[in-house]
Amino acid sequence: MKTSAFMDFVRKFYVYIVLFIMYAPILLLIVFSFTDTKLVGSWNGFSLRLYLSLARNREIVTAAINTFVVAFSSAAVSTVLGTLGAIGIFYSGRRSKAVMEGIGQIPIMNAEIVTALSLTILFVFFGIRFNFLTLLVGHVVLTIPFVVLSVRPKLVQMDPNIYEAALDLGATPNKALMRVIMPEVLPGVFSGFILSVTLSLDDYIITAFTRDTAYQTLSTYVYGVTSKKGALPPSLRALTTVITLLALVVLLIANRRGKSAAKKPRHK
Amino acid sequence: MKDNKNIIIELKNVSKHYDQTYAVENFDLYVKKGEFITFLGPSGCGKTTTLRMIAGFEMPTSGEILLNGEDITGLPPYQRPVNTVFQRYALFPHLDVYDNIAFGLKLKRINDGGKMRKLTTKEISEKVRSALKIVDLEEYEDRDIATLSGGQQQRIAIARAIVNEPEILLLDEPLGALDLKMRKEMQLELKEMHKKLGITFIYVTHDQEEALTLSDTIVVMKDGMIQQIGSPEGIYNEPANAFVADFIGKSNIYSGTVIDRLKVRFLGHVFDALDDFEINEKVDVVVRPEDVKLVPPGEGMLDGRLIDKIFKGIHYEYTLMVGRSEVIIQDTRNLDVNCEAGIIIEPDGIHIMKKELTANIYDDAYIDKNNNVVISDFAFPCDVTKLVPGSALDGEGYVIGPDGTVYDFTDADVKATVGLTDIEIMDNIDEGGAWGNVVGIIYKGDHYMLTVRTPQDEDFTLDTEYTYDAGDRVGLKIAPESIGLALKGEAKKYAKK
Numbered sequence: 083m084k085t086s087a088f089m090d091f092v093r094k095f096y097v098y099i100v101l102f103i104m105y106a107p108i109l110l111l112i113v114f115s116f117t118d119t120k121l122v123g124s125w126n127g128f129s130l131r132l133y134l135s136l137a138r139n140r141e142i143v144t145a146a147i148n149t150f151v152v153a154f155s156s157a158a159v160s161t162v163l164g165t166l167g168a169i170g171i172f173y174s175g176r177r178s179k180a181v182m183e184g185i186g187q188i189p190i191m192n193a194e195i196v197t198a199l200s201l202t203i204l205f206v207f208f209g210i211r212f213n214f215l216t217l218l219v220g221h222v223v224l225t226i227p228f229v230v231l232s233v234r235p236k237l238v239q240m241d242p243n244i245y246e247a248a249l250d251l252g253a254t255p256n257k258a259l260m261r262v263i264m265p266e267v268l269p270g271v272f273s274g275f276i277l278s279v280t281l282s283l284d285d286y287i288i289t290a291f292t293r294d295t296a297y298q299t300l301s302t303y304v305y306g307v308t309s310k311k312g313a314l315p316p317s318l319r320a321l322t323t324v325i326t327l328l329a330l331v332v333l334l335i336a337n338r339r340g341k342s343a344a345k346k347p348r349h350k
Numbered sequence: 351m352k353d354n355k356n357i358i359i360e361l362k363n364v365s366k367h368y369d370q371t372y373a374v375e376n377f378d379l380y381v382k383k384g385e386f387i388t389f390l391g392p393s394g395c396g397k398t399t400t401l402r403m404i405a406g407f408e409m410p411t412s413g414e415i416l417l418n419g420e421d422i423t424g425l426p427p428y429q430r431p432v433n434t435v436f437q438r439y440a441l442f443p444h445l446d447v448y449d450n451i452a453f454g455l456k457l458k459r460i461n462d463g464g465k466m467r468k469l470t471t472k473e474i475s476e477k478v479r480s481a482l483k484i485v486d487l488e489e490y491e492d493r494d495i496a497t498l499s500g501g502q503q504q505r506i507a508i509a510r511a512i513v514n515e516p517e518i519l520l521l522d523e524p525l526g527a528l529d530l531k532m533r534k535e536m537q538l539e540l541k542e543m544h545k546k547l548g549i550t551f552i553y554v555t556h557d558q559e560e561a562l563t564l565s566d567t568i569v570v571m572k573d574g575m576i577q578q579i580g581s582p583e584g585i586y587n588e589p590a591n592a593f594v595a596d597f598i599g600k601s602n603i604y605s606g607t608v609i610d611r612l613k614v615r616f617l618g619h620v621f622d623a624l625d626d627f628e629i630n631e632k633v634d635v636v637v638r639p640e641d642v643k644l645v646p647p648g649e650g651m652l653d654g655r656l657i658d659k660i661f662k663g664i665h666y667e668y669t670l671m672v673g674r675s676e677v678i679i680q681d682t683r684n685l686d687v688n689c690e691a692g693i694i695i696e697p698d699g700i701h702i703m704k705k706e707l708t709a710n711i712y713d714d715a716y717i718d719k720n721n722n723v724v725i726s727d728f729a730f731p732c733d734v735t736k737l738v739p740g741s742a743l744d745g746e747g748y749v750i751g752p753d754g755t756v757y758d759f760t761d762a763d764v765k766a767t768v769g770l771t772d773i774e775i776m777d778n779i780d781e782g783g784a785w786g787n788v789v790g791i792i793y794k795g796d797h798y799m800l801t802v803r804t805p806q807d808e809d810f811t812l813d814t815e816y817t818y819d820a821g822d823r824v825g826l827k828i829a830p831e832s833i834g835l836a837l838k839g840e841a842k843k844y845a846k847k
Binding site for chain 2: 249
């Protein structure tokens with residue numbers, strides 16, 4: 083049977099075609115962020131004017147700072163709690179372990195809107211006013227299961243006896259945890275942290291429900307602007323580009339970190 | 351025998367259960383300073399659990415553990431002057447060889463003229479070096495754990511434990527992951543190390559040869575209970591029961607009868623023996639294969655037919671059929687098989703043991719409303735008229751006594767007795783009244799003594815000619831008339847008014 087030239091092409095470049103389809107919209111935005119026309123599609127020469135207006139836009143800068151504050155603080159809290167939780171689950175009895183692992187994954191499967199709504203109801207029920215803390219709690223709830231999930235494989239790979247070996251050699255449970263378990267799970271802790279940051283950065287639903295309405299993050303700002311009637315503000319194209327580049331940088335750091343951590347035991 | 355000053359650790363009536371099952375039951379043991387003691391038994395016998403209780407990883411459910419006369423039962427592992435060598439080494443992969451060995455030293459505080467202080471870097475490095483020297487890995491300080499072979503990792507694990515100068519070194523099947531040749535080498539080195547260090551070693555293994563090679567004292571365990579404590583020679587030559595005889599070394603085990611003072615009958619022949627038992631007592635007899643002498647037919651105590659020969663390196667292993675019983679014999683000569691031969695067994699080659707079990711006795715059986723006896727949740731048809739002498743059953747299933755009293759034995763607590771030969775074993779588990787898994791097999795020349803454990807953890811011990819493997823699931827059938835019944839309490843209680 084003869085294969086057509088078209089099928090040959092598809093076979094050879096299949097992955098690239100998929101990648102192109104995935105990235106085409108973002109690429110389009112990035113390209114048109116370097117021109118200052120009102121509408122995407124027309125090009126009136128290279129310009130950095132959109133980036134300048136982005137930097138001058140107080141609202142956007144504040145929203146960006148807010149976003150990073152929430153992302154890093156919630157990721158820090160989630161990483162500590164999630165790591166300890168994962169270790170606790172790992173060393174608990176067979177039956178309770180299965181139950182906790184199951185329960186721990188429900189938030190991941192569950193629709194975010196359900197989590198957001200239930201948090202809102204909880205805060206209202208206890209008469210708590212929405213402020214930065216409620217937002218922080220919302221993001222911690224969102225990201226903790228992912229920290230647990232990224233630490234768990236490291237625990238499974240680890241020889242479970244090393245904790246007892248540390249106790250046997252005179253370490254108190256705390257010291258055994260810090261000196262023996264932590265170094266083993268650190269790569270998982272780190273990727274859990276990065277994952278939490280990225281999840282928190284682009285979260286809209288939980289943010290919208292648990293924030294103080296005066297507190298804008300990038301996602302709520304963008305949503306607010308786009309939901310108004312009229313054309314997309316051109317500066318958003320620049321903002322999208324910046325966020326995409328940031329995500330790329332984070333990804334590269336995480337990958338390099340992961341590789342060096344994996345190599346460490348062999349070359350020292 | 352027991353000199354308190356010399357005892358380093360003592361376990362007093364220690365038991366450990368998980369939920370309903372006993373891992374260790376009424377464990378009583380004392381260990382002398384500097385002794386090399388081994389817990390030996392099949393997997394699941396409780397030997398590792400006992401070791402973990404000494405290390406402090408498990409708390410006994412009851413009983414106490416004394417170290418140098420002091421109660422340490424509740425002490426956490428990091429406060430006990432004992433160190434453990436784990437089965438799979440449990441080295442810290444993120445640390446190199448030096449830091450692994452120094453781990454315990456860095457945490458240690460010593461008494462220096464009344465003041466507690468940490469060890470200096472120099473002191474630590476000296477100790478680490480000398481520990482590495484003991485395990486013959488002097489040049490390995492800076493190596494990463496992942497670059498070491500299994501044998502080297504095991505040596506580092508040993509160095510990491512002994513560098514802390516523990517009073518007792520616990521070793522949990524430390525050679526289990528090594529290949530045979532390496533294991534043999536390490537056995538000799540461990541023995542050497544024990545001599546040099548002079549500290550107490552408590553060793554856990556399921557390998558009887560390893561236990562015999564290494565130990566001063568062996569503790570043979572089965573089902574959480576100590577079967578025998580003794581020197582390797584004592585345990586080999588004078589096993590306490592058929593289980594120990596079967597577990598340690600090769601042996602011929604027969605059921606015998608003591609027919610006169612120092613005379614025992616088995617294999618259809620009366621032998622002179624050295625062990626004094628009561629006349630007419632049923633006993634188990636052990637004869638080691640090396641204690642049976644092969645002679646030309648007619649010249650020995652009894653004759654049989656040589657049916658099999660296996661070359662074992664330093665000797666041949668022959669199988670002789672005497673009637674329906676097999677006798678395993680070791681002999682260095684290369685003889686023809688499939689011919690008649692005689693054997694001689696000298697009195698010192700015959701070891702007589704008390705029969706552990708002459709019948710299965712179930713103390714918490716009861717009668718259900720259908721006149722079945724319930725043992726371990728299984729109902730067996732039985733003859734309830736045995737509960738009242740001279741009674742008979744009426745049409746409705748009530749027992750009518752000789753004086754006309756009507757008894758209703760529903761829910762009556764009874765003691766049921768079943769002989770070893772009265773239980774029939776079958777491959778189909780639905781066929782019998784009960785089922786379980788084969789957990790113990792002892793070959794007795796012409797039959798096997800099997801132990802079948804039900805899901806409720808009740809054991810049925812039985813004699814059978816058929817071959818089964820450990821773990822086989824089998825059905826059990828008992829003829830109603832061969833179940834012995836004895837009522838607990840008075841029959842009056844069950845009389846109908």
